[in-house]
Amino acid sequence: MKRFILPLGVFVALLGFLWVGLRLNPREVPSPLIDKSAPAFALAQLHLPERQIGTRDMAGQVWILNVWASWCVACRQEHPVLMEMARLKLAPIVGLNYKDSRDDGIANLQRAGDPYMVSAFDQDGRVGIDYGVYGVPETFVIDKRGVIRYKQIGILTPDVVTGKLIPLIEKLNKEAGHG
């Protein structure tokens, strides 16, 4: 009897590893940008190409950067959640219109509604690379000191918003601007 215990133990341990492995999401790569300064950018606005929007304009407040594109199917699924967040006025949401065409992007917002305070137009995706974007949509929460505190890869669900974003933003709003 005793001789079976060791192989059985090894087998159960292996099952445990495989079980955990199955439940991990390999697409969620931990971002090295968490708790680092948000990469600075200044881009032309989507609607007003002659005006710019960038990290400097948002300094001193908690804000949300949402990477989106008109060609991104998952973004459509996420869109109502963003609209709700804009309605609740949680924090200003800046859109990063990623590798899109200006006309398609604007048309998309006209059709479905515009949750963004303003959208930056990142046509060649360079700002996206600076933010380590690899799967649109992605969402960053940036604090008053310009530090990235949260990154969501893939769509924001109502659960994520109520469970993570709202508590985090409330906490960040209480933090001092310059510490």
Add this chain to the structure above:
Amino acid sequence: MVKLIAALMMTLALVAHAEADLDKRAAALEEELRCLVCQNQTIADSHAGLASDLRREVREQLAQGKSEQEVLDFMVQRYGDFVLYRPPVKSTTWLLWFGPFLLLAAGALLLASRLRAARARAAEAPPSEEALQRARALLDNHKEQP
């Protein structure tokens, strides 16, 4: 005139050479970087939009005179160690790098202890008279048969 043409061709040849050199370096580096959209491909293999953007980034940075290591650092800063096909050796990846050797050593130790135990058992208990007789009988039997 001939001199001018010669000089021109010389420059062209040099530029072409530099181009080819850059191509080679960029291609080698692209083999080291993972495409995060299709995770089992390098950015050299992948046709994803992000992969082509990253290839452009690699080429541009090398052309600007950055070293291979600087380009890799740029990528790791943005995408993490996961972007490297060869994970770096550091405290969080020790198990990954040395785990197989650990298992090998554990196996060798287990085998050695088993063998030692078996030998000790054989030395402790000499075969009984009955067993010796049976063994002798088997051997005799074997001799007669062929």
